[in-house]
Amino acid sequence: xxxxxxxxxxxxxxxxxxxxxxxxxxxxxxxxxxxxxxxxxxxxxxxxxxxxxxxxxxxxxxxxxxxxxxxxxxxxxxxxxxxxxxxxxxxxxxxxxxxxxxxxxxxxxxxxxxxxxxxxxxxxxxxxxxxxxxxxxxxxxxxxxxxxxxxxxxxxxxxxxxxxxxxxxxxxxxxxxxxxxxxxxxxxxxxxxxxxxxxxxxxxxxxxxxxxxxxxxxxxxxxxxxxxxxxxxxxxxxxxxxxxxxxxxxxxxxxxxxxxxxxxxxxxxxxxxxxxxxxxxxxxxxxxxxxxxxxxxxxxxxxxxxxxxxxxxxxxxxxxxxxxxxxxxxxxxxxxxxxxxxxxxxxxxxxxxxxxxxxxxxxxxxxxxxxxxxxxxxxxxxxxxxxxxxxxxxxxxxxxxxxxxxxxxxxxxxxxxxxxxxxxxxxxxxxxxxxxxxxxxxxxxxxxxxxxxxxxxxxxxxxxxxxxxxxxxxxxxxxxxxxxxxxxxxxxxxxxxxxxxxxxxxxxxxxxxxxxxxxxxxxxxxxxxxxxxxxxxxxxxxxxxxxxxxxxxxxxxxxxxxxxxxxxxxxxxxxxxxxxxxxxxxxxxxxxxxxxxxxxxxxxxxxxxxxxxxxxxxxxxxxxxxxxxxxxxxxxxxxxxxxxxxxxxxxxxxxxxxxxxxxxxxxxxxxxxxxxxxxxxxxxxxxxxxxxxxxxxxxxxxxxxxxxxxxxxxxxxxxxxxxxxxxxxxxxxxxxxxxxxxxxxxxxxxxxxxxxxxxxxxxxxxxxxxxxxxxxxxxxxxxxxxxxxx
Amino acid sequence: xxxxxxxxxxxxxxxxxxxxxxxxxxxxxxxxxxxxxxxxxxxxxxxxxxxxxxxxxxxxxxxxxxxxxxxxxxxxxxxxxxxxxxxxxxxxxxxxxxxxxxxxxxxxxxxxxxxxxxxxxxxxxxxxxxxxxxxxxxxxxxxxxxxxxxxxxxxxxxxx
Ligand code: FES
Ligand code: FES
Numbered sequence: 001x002x003x004x005x006x007x008x009x010x011x012x013x014x015x016x017x018x019x020x021x022x023x024x025x026x027x028x029x030x031x032x033x034x035x036x037x038x039x040x041x042x043x044x045x046x047x048x049x050x051x052x053x054x055x056x057x058x059x060x061x062x063x064x065x066x067x068x069x070x071x072x073x074x075x076x077x078x079x080x081x082x083x084x085x086x087x088x089x090x091x092x093x094x095x096x097x098x099x100x101x102x103x104x105x106x107x108x109x110x111x112x113x114x115x116x117x118x119x120x121x122x123x124x125x126x127x128x129x130x131x132x133x134x135x136x137x138x139x140x141x142x143x144x145x146x147x148x149x150x151x152x153x154x155x156x157x158x159x160x161x162x163x164x165x166x167x168x169x170x171x172x173x174x175x176x177x178x179x180x181x182x183x184x185x186x187x188x189x190x191x192x193x194x195x196x197x198x199x200x201x202x203x204x205x206x207x208x209x210x211x212x213x214x215x216x217x218x219x220x221x222x223x224x225x226x227x228x229x230x231x232x233x234x235x236x237x238x239x240x241x242x243x244x245x246x247x248x249x250x251x252x253x254x255x256x257x258x259x260x261x262x263x264x265x266x267x268x269x270x271x272x273x274x275x276x277x278x279x280x281x282x283x284x285x286x287x288x289x290x291x292x293x294x295x296x297x298x299x300x301x302x303x304x305x306x307x308x309x310x311x312x313x314x315x316x317x318x319x320x321x322x323x324x325x326x327x328x329x330x331x332x333x334x335x336x337x338x339x340x341x342x343x344x345x346x347x348x349x350x351x352x353x354x355x356x357x358x359x360x361x362x363x364x365x366x367x368x369x370x371x372x373x374x375x376x377x378x379x380x381x382x383x384x385x386x387x388x389x390x391x392x393x394x395x396x397x398x399x400x401x402x403x404x405x406x407x408x409x410x411x412x413x414x415x416x417x418x419x420x421x422x423x424x425x426x427x428x429x430x431x432x433x434x435x436x437x438x439x440x441x442x443x444x445x446x447x448x449x450x451x452x453x454x455x456x457x458x459x460x461x462x463x464x465x466x467x468x469x470x471x472x473x474x475x476x477x478x479x480x481x482x483x484x485x486x487x488x489x490x491x492x493x494x495x496x497x498x499x500x501x502x503x504x505x506x507x508x509x510x511x512x513x514x515x516x517x518x519x520x521x522x523x524x525x526x527x528x529x530x531x532x533x534x535x536x537x538x539x540x541x542x543x544x545x546x547x548x549x550x551x552x553x554x555x556x557x558x559x560x561x562x563x564x565x566x567x568x569x570x571x572x573x574x575x576x577x578x579x580x581x582x583x584x585x586x587x588x589x590x591x592x593x594x595x596x597x598x599x600x601x602x603x604x605x606x607x608x609x610x611x612x613x614x615x616x617x618x619x620x621x622x623x624x625x626x627x628x629x630x631x632x633x634x635x636x637x638x639x640x641x642x643x644x645x646x647x648x649x650x651x652x653x654x655x656x657x658x659x660x661x662x663x664x665x666x667x668x669x670x671x672x673x674x675x676x677x678x679x680x681x682x683x684x685x686x687x688x689x690x691x692x693x694x695x696x697x698x699x700x701x702x703x704x705x706x707x708x709x710x711x712x713x714x715x716x717x718x719x720x721x722x723x724x725x726x727x728x729x730x731x732x733x734x735x736x737x738x739x740x741x742x743x744x745x746x747x748x749x750x751x752x753x754x755x756x757x758x759x760x761x762x763x764x765x766x767x768x769x770x771x772x773x774x775x776x777x778x779x780x781x782x783x784x785x786x787x788x789x790x
Numbered sequence: 791x792x793x794x795x796x797x798x799x800x801x802x803x804x805x806x807x808x809x810x811x812x813x814x815x816x817x818x819x820x821x822x823x824x825x826x827x828x829x830x831x832x833x834x835x836x837x838x839x840x841x842x843x844x845x846x847x848x849x850x851x852x853x854x855x856x857x858x859x860x861x862x863x864x865x866x867x868x869x870x871x872x873x874x875x876x877x878x879x880x881x882x883x884x885x886x887x888x889x890x891x892x893x894x895x896x897x898x899x900x901x902x903x904x905x906x907x908x909x910x911x912x913x914x915x916x917x918x919x920x921x922x923x924x925x926x927x928x929x930x931x932x933x934x935x936x937x938x939x940x941x942x943x944x945x946x947x948x949x950x
Contacts, residue, residue, distance in 0.1 A: 031867065031871075034827070
C-alpha cells in the first residue's frame with residue numbers, strides 16, 4: 001500500500017540531535033507488555049477499595065446503613081462521610097478572584113449533586129469481595145429536581161444547587177468594554193449562538209491509586225496515575241494534614257492524561273486516610289463507568305456572539321457572552337479554565353480593537369468540568385474562528401481573505417491583545433499560505449462551484465489558532481488565583497562512568513520526555529544519546545517540580561534540562577582543560593572523548609568522571625561532582641499557532657459528512673523531535689476531529705451521563721496531512737513553543753466551518769457539534785422550512 | 791464459589807491454577823499469572839486494551855472467563871518478541887512512533903498480528919477496519935496504520 005508519508009521539512013537550525021526524528025528510547029517496555037501502570041502494582045497485604053456511588057444526580061441522603069456490608073465476607077471495613085468527619089471539601093487549586101467556591105466533598109454528606117458522586121467506600125481483601133459487599137449497602141435517597149443545563153440553572157427562580165448561595169453562579173468574569181461604540185457605523189452586524197459541547201476526556205487508563213502507609217516510619221507512599229506528582233503531594237499533604245517530606249508520590253507509567261489526571265480528587269483523599277486507619281495498602285482503580293461520571297469532563301459552554309465588521313471583512317468589535325457549565329462543584333482548575341483561559345484568548349491571531357466578554361460559571365447537577373486538552377483555549381479558538389467564518393459567508397468574501405485582513409501584521413509582533421495576552425512570534429500569512437497550497441485550496445474552490453451545479457455539497461473550512469504555552473510566570477499566576485508555580489525543575493548528573501541521569505519535574509504520560517529531554521541534554525553534554533536516562537514521577541527522587549500540562553514540558557521542562565546540562569558541560573570542560581593542561585577554549589568533547597584542538601592530548605569521560613566524583617586532582621574551587629539543578633522560571637510564555645483546513649462533502653440525503661482532506665500546518669517554534677511532534681499533533685487532531693464529528697457527553701434531563709461516549713476509532717479518522725513552519729520563540733532558551741494541544745484547538749472550527757460553507761447556499765446558518773447526520777439533516781430541514789415560509 | 795482448576799500456556803510458559811468460575815480471563819492473566827501486558831480499559835468489550843491471541847486469534851480477554859480457556863495457547867505482547875528480538879510489528883510500532891502512553895499498545899499489537907495473518911498485504915482501509923475494535927486515545931491511529939503497513943512485507947518475508 002502506498003501511504004502518503006512526507007518527511008517534514010523543517011526550516012530550523014538543528015543540533016546534532018535536537019531537530020532529529022528519533023524513535024523513542026522508552027518504547028521497549030510498552031511494546032513488550034512491560035509498562036508499569038498503577039494497576040500493575042500489587043503490594044504485600046494489599047487491600048482493595050470500592051466506592052458506592054449515587055444513581056441519582058440530585059438527591060438528599062435520607063439514610064445510609066453500612067452495617068450489613070461491614071459483615072460481608074472479606075470486608076475489612078466500610079466508611080461513609082460520617083466516618084471521615086475530619087476531612088473538609090477538596091480545595092480547588094485555581095480560584096479566580098470573586099468565585100464562590102464549593103469544593104467536592106470526599107464522600108457525599110447529606111446531599112448528592114451529580115450522578116456517580118460517592119456516598120461510601122468499602123475496603124476488602126479482594127476487589128470482588130468489596131464489589132459484592134456494595135450490594136449490602138442500604139441507602140435511601142430522596143430524589144430532587146435535576147438541573148443539568150447551565151441555561152436552565154440561570155433561569156430566574158431556578159432551584160439552587162448549593163442552597164447557601166444566592167444563585168447558581170460560581171464566577172462572573174468580565175473583560176473589556178466598548179462594543180456598542182466601536183460597532184457604530186459597521187457594515188455588518190451579526191449575532192449568533194453556539195455550543196461547545198461537553199466531552200469526556202477518556203484516557204485509556206482510568207485513574208488509579210494505591211496508598212501505602214507505613215506506621216513504622218510514618219511514611220505514606222502514594223502511587224497515583226497523575227500528571228503533576230509534586231503538586232499532588234502538596235495538595236494531598238494539606239488536605240489530610242500530613243508532613244509533606246514523609247509523603248512520597250510515585251506516578252509510574254501513566255496511560256494518557258489529557259488534563260483530568262492533573263486534578264485532585266475525592267478518591268485521593270479517601271484512600272490516603274484509609275491506609276492510615278487500616279495500616280495496610282489500599283488500592284482503587286476506576287472502572288470506565290466511574291471514569292465517565294466521577295472524573296472531570298471538558299468544555300460545555302453556551303456562547304452568544306455579536307460581531308461588527310466592515311464590508312471588506314475587517315472586524316471592528318466583538319462581544320461574547322458565555323455560560324460555562326462547571327458542574328456540581330469547582331474542581332481543581334474549574335473556575336479558571338472556562339474564564340481566564342477563554343476570555344483572554346478570544347481574539348486569536350487577529351488585531352481586533354474592541355472586545356467585550358462576560359463569562360459566567362454556573363453550578364449544575366453534573367460531573368465537575370475542568371481542564372481537558374486545550375483547557376479553555378479550544379473554546380476561545382472555536383468562538384473566534386466560527387466568527388471569522390460567519391463574517392466571510394455573510395459578506396460573500398473568501399474565508400482566507402478575511403483572515404488575512406484581520407491578522408496581526410508581522411511588523412506588529414510582539415503584539416499584545418487588548419485582553420492582555422501576548423503573541424511572541426509567528427508568520428501567520430505564510431503559515432496560512434502553506435496550508436492553502438497543501439490543500440489545493442484554489443482547485444477545491446473551483447471544484448466546489450461545479451459540484452454545486454450538480455447538486456453536490458462541498459465545503460472548505462479554515463481555522464487558525466493560537467494560545468499561550470509554557471506557563472508561566474509567578475507574577476501572573478498569583479493575581480489570577482492560580483496556586484501553583486510556573487517553573488520546572490531539572491537535575492543533570494554525569495556519573496563517574498560517563499553515563500547521565502536527568503531528573504525532571506515534568507511528567508510524561510505518553511509525550512516521550514525520556515527521548516526529547518535526552519536529545520536536549522545530549523547536545524549540551526556531547527555524550528551519546530543512549531547513555532542518558534531521564535527519570536520522572538517520584539517526589540522522593542526528583543527535585544521539587546510542577547508537572548505536565550499546558551503544552552509546557554519542552555519549553556519549560558526542556559529549558560530547565562538545557563540550562564542544567566549546559567552548566568554541567570561547562571564544568572566538564574573546565575575540569576578537562578585543567579586535567580589536559582589546555583586552554584578552556586581548546587577543549588572539545590566528542591563521543592565521550594575530550595580532545596584539545598591544538599595538541600593531541602585526550603581524556604576519556606570516565607577519567608574525568610572519576611576525578612570529578614573523587615575530587616582527586618581537582619582544584620578545590622571546582623568543587624565535587626558533575627551535577628547541576630535548575631529551577632527554570634520563565635519570564636514570558638510563547639504563542640504557538642497554526643492554520644488548519646478541512647475539506648468536506650456533505651451528503652444531502654443522509655446528512656453524513658465525509659472529511660475528504662485535513663491539513664494542519666503548525667508553528668510550534670523549534671521542534672526537538674519531529675516524529676514525536678507529529679504524534680502530538682495527530683493525537684490532538686483526533687480529539688478535535690472527535691469533538692467536531694462524533695463526541696458528545698451530553699447529560700440528559702435526569703442528569704444521567706452517556707453510558708458509551710463515541711470515542712473515535714481507527715476507521716473514523718481521516719488521513720492527516722501535517723507540516724511545520726518554524727518561528728523560534730524568543731521567550732525560552734530552546735525557542736520551543738508547545739504542540740500538545742494544537743489539534744484540539746484547530747480541528748473543531750475548521751470542520752464546522754467547512755460544513756457551514758457547504759450548507760450555506762441551502763440557508764443553513766447554525767450547526768452545533770458534533771455534526772451527526774441527524775443534526776445535519778435537521779439543520780437542512782429547518783433551513784428549507786424557513787425558506788419556504790419566507 | 792468453588793474454585794476451578796485451569797491449565798494453559800501463556801507466552802510459551804505452561805501454567806496451572808485454581809480460579810473462581812466468575813473470574814475474567816484478563817483478571818486471571820493479570821492477577822493470578824502476573825502477566826500485566828493486557829490492560830483493562832473498560833471490561834465491557836469496547837476498548838480492546840485487553841486483547842490477546844488465543845490460539846492465534848485476537849480475543850478481548852475481558853469478554854472471556856478464565857475457565858473457558860483450558861488447554862489453549864495464549865500470546866500477549868510479552869510473547870511476541872523472540873530471544874530479545876522485537877517482532878516486526880513491535881519494531882515498526884517503534885520506528886513509526888505508533889505508541890504514546892503505551893496503554894493500548896499490547897492489545898493493539900495482538901489485534902495487528904491477527905489482522906496481518908488474515909490479510910497479509912492490507913490497504914489503509916483494511917488496516918483501519920481491522921483495528922476498529924481497539925481504541926487508542928493518544929495517537930489518532932495514523933502512525934499505527936503506517937506501522938502495520940510497514941510491518942506487513944517484513945512479516946511476509948519472515949513467514950510469520
Ligand atoms: S478491557 Fe476488554 S475491551 Fe476494554
Ligand atoms: S498510546 Fe495511549 S492509548 Fe494508545
